[in-house]
Amino acid sequence: MSFVPGLGLVKGMALTLRRFFEPKVTVRYPEVRLDVPPKFRGRLQLLYDEYGTLKCETCFQCAQACPIECIDMGGLDTRGRYHVHWGAPETYGERREESALRRSGRTVPDPAYRPFVAVDLGEVDRILEEHDHDPAELLAILEETQSAYGYLPVAALKRISHTTGAWYAMIYGTASYYAHLRFEPASASEQAAAVAAHRPAEATYLAALGSALDGGGRPGAPARA
Amino acid sequence: MVTMLRTPAAWPSILLARADAKDPLDLDAAVAAGAFDGLKRAIRDLGATATVATVAASGLRGRGGAGFPTGDKWRTAAATDADRRYVVANGYGADPASHTDRTLMRRDPYSVVEGSAIAAYAIGASEAFIAVRSEDAAVIAALQTAIGSATDAGFLGPDVLGSGRDIVMSVRPVQGAYMLGEETVLLKALEGKRGQPEQRPPHPATVGLFDRPTVVNNVQTLAAVPWILREGADAFRATGSTHSPGTVLVQVRTPAKDGIAEVPLGTALRDVLKLGGKLPGERTLQAVLVGGPSGGLLPPDALDLPYDYADLREAGAHLGSGSIVAVDDRTDLVELVGVLTRFCSNEACGKSIPCRIGTRRLAEIVGRREGGLVRPVDAGLATDLAHDIVASALCDHERLATLPLTSGMRYFGSAFAPTDRPHPIATEAAR
Numbered sequence A: 001m002s003f004v005p006g007l008g009l010v011k012g013m014a015l016t017l018r019r020f021f022e023p024k025v026t027v028r029y030p031e032v033r034l035d036v037p038p039k040f041r042g043r044l045q046l047l048y049d050e051y052g053t054l055k056c057e058t059c060f061q062c063a064q065a066c067p068i069e070c071i072d073m074g075g076l077d078t079r080g081r082y083h084v085h086w087g088a089p090e091t092y093g094e095r096r097e098e099s100a101l102r103r104s105g106r107t108v109p110d111p112a113y114r115p116f117v118a119v120d121l122g123e124v125d126r127i128l129e130e131h132d133h134d135p136a137e138l139l140a141i142l143e144e145t146q147s148a149y150g151y152l153p154v155a156a157l158k159r160i161s162h163t164t165g166a167w168y169a170m171i172y173g174t175a176s177y178y179a180h181l182r183f184e185p186a187s188a189s190e191q192a193a194a195v196a197a198h199r200p201a202e203a204t205y206l207a208a209l210g211s212a213l214d215g216g217g218r219p220g221a222p223a224r225a
Numbered sequence B: 001m002v003t004m005l006r007t008p009a010a011w012p013s014i015l016l017a018r019a020d021a022k023d024p025l026d027l028d029a030a031v032a033a034g035a036f037d038g039l040k041r042a043i044r045d046l047g048a049t050a051t052v053a054t055v056a057a058s059g060l061r062g063r064g065g066a067g068f069p070t071g072d073k074w075r076t077a078a079a080t081d082a083d084r085r086y087v088v089a090n091g092y093g094a095d096p097a098s099h100t101d102r103t104l105m106r107r108d109p110y111s112v113v114e115g116s117a118i119a120a121y122a123i124g125a126s127e128a129f130i131a132v133r134s135e136d137a138a139v140i141a142a143l144q145t146a147i148g149s150a151t152d153a154g155f156l157g158p159d160v161l162g163s164g165r166d167i168v169m170s171v172r173p174v175q176g177a178y179m180l181g182e183e184t185v186l187l188k189a190l191e192g193k194r195g196q197p198e199q200r201p202p203h204p205a206t207v208g209l210f211d212r213p214t215v216v217n218n219v220q221t222l223a224a225v226p227w228i229l230r231e232g233a234d235a236f237r238a239t240g241s242t243h244s245p246g247t248v249l250v251q252v253r254t255p256a257k258d259g260i261a262e263v264p265l266g267t268a269l270r271d272v273l274k275l276g277g278k279l280p281g282e283r284t285l286q287a288v289l290v291g292g293p294s295g296g297l298l299p300p301d302a303l304d305l306p307y308d309y310a311d312l313r314e315a316g317a318h319l320g321s322g323s324i325v326a327v328d329d330r331t332d333l334v335e336l337v338g339v340l341t342r343f344c345s346n347e348a349c350g351k352s353i354p355c356r357i358g359t360r361r362l363a364e365i366v367g368r369r370e371g372g373l374v375r376p377v378d379a380g381l382a383t384d385l386a387h388d389i390v391a392s393a394l395c396d397h398e399r400l401a402t403l404p405l406t407s408g409m410r411y412f413g414s415a416f417a418p419t420d421r422p423h424p425i426a427t428e429a430a431r
């Protein structure tokens, strides 16, 4: 500690002066590249396409791969399922709007978002207890949770993540893949219909196949002589 | 209830030998008919290494569609160093229109249970899972009862037949995606993960369920194993074709019938199709769809083709789910290809680019043709795209998903070519 008044200021100015007379270096990136620390991965940034909309497909692959779970996203996934999770709540709405707008031009209401209003987690705790909090039994846990609540509330998924230790992105990834698992209560029929439109049930395929084999009824099909 | 089609008496019956039993769950009757003889022979006479060698010598190939030699798969799993190994019987039956695997498990659950037990013994696994569809309550019940009685009789459980080896078997119901039939996806589901395939190699035989060596076999493959051990590898080689011995279950669908039959591999497609009876009335055969949702469309003059892995692949189809559909002249082939391609695209898992985007673009190309909006470049685009998908796919699903369109264009080119039908928008404007 110095008691000479103004010494700190002089020291600061000395550094400035030294830097001022140092030779200036311009690295002609990308032809020349500076060394970066081995773990440097650049800054995470989402890119925009030529229409100015986000290119991210909300496929969750990056979130699943991220070893420290620092990546999070919200929006409509590739299956047309709409979901938001982790991250600051005040940004949910914004990200949701952006992603939904990009795909359909209109906002999508998100019933899965609302369960931040209280959900009784007693049931899911009981189920987790039965499965010994073992993430290898995740499918059974999710199926039982769905039959207990009628759907998979976000709060329950978070609880599963906390107590099994499985990353939320993994749990979301599993839950969003299987056609019989859903994030919306039965009352959200519009949402359910939107999801079903992206991945029709087997019965739809069988009916379409049968109809094609039977001469079909494709509207606009050329009439056969 | 599924129909069983009558086959010529000269055809061997390997998989469905006990299928007519009054009560398929009666263990004593099944044992009297030869069940668990194969397991006894494996444990008492052969030992693990010779069991694998016998299966390899029989030339048995996977009935799940790809036709990988089963003996090689088992040998790899047995040779890989690990603290634990697993056997997974793939009874998912992904193609919703084919009921072959389910029928086998319902009619003769002991053959699948015994085959899985032999596989577990041969590779040194102490746990075996039979993965089935959650929707098939009857199949689940049959397998559970069969496993229960086999365990009580000492064919499963601790110290199987005095071998000092434990084999615990259980039924694992899964549901919710077409892709669950694919082996790496099935393993993911059993681990409680998202059902997306893994890059191979490493194959599941070296790194499988919970990263342990795992033999994943179709239930028909496993059901043939007891027969091979009982009757010998040479007897098995005497059936089927030279490159692919043995039989396979097919689901033949014609306007007249829709049923299941056991056919020797290498049988002419014509004879397989004949099991489904004559086309009614004045309908004529337009095409044959071989292989299920990702199958290929073959023209009527390809009916001399042997029903075998390599021949079908060369012709642009594949064994797939064992489904063979007679397409008569009422069908609009473009519509049929559209239905198939859309299904494949909707069920693609989304993990890789050919899967997520490639299959979608394929479906769009077919869709344009269906809607009459075909672009002059579409034919070239479809060919290029199919080629790129096949070259860069992560799993077989994307590769196979190109088959309906490519085989359609190959054999029925005129149906897929641009038409001089007025463009719908032009018609609209003229009004």
Ligand SMILES: Cc1cc2nc3c(=O)[nH]c(=O)nc-3n(C[C@H](O)[C@H](O)[C@H](O)COP(=O)(O)O)c2cc1C
Pocket (backbone or CB within 6 Å): B061, B062, B063, B064, B065, B066, B067, B068, B070, B090, B091, B092, B093, B094, B095, B178, B179, B180, B181, B182, B183, B184, B216, B217, B218, B219, B221, B222, B395, B396, B397
């Ligand atoms: C899209 C897709 C679906 C499949 N569905 C099934 C199925 O339903 N049942 C089956 O046994 N194998 C299915 N397979 C093949 C499996 O991946 C795997 O090759 C097979 O279970 C291995 O057994 P095998 O060697 O006895 O054939 C499927 C493969 C793909 C790419």
Ligand code: SF4
Pocket (backbone or CB within 6 Å): A055, A056, A057, A058, A059, A060, A061, A062, A063, A073
């Ligand atoms: S979610 Fe998928 S598309 Fe979006 S940034 Fe991550 S990996 Fe890319």
Ligand code: FES
Pocket (backbone or CB within 6 Å): B179, B197, B347, B348, B349, B350, B351, B352, B355, B356, B394, B395, B396, B397, B398
């Ligand atoms: S279906 Fe997605 S990678 Fe094959």
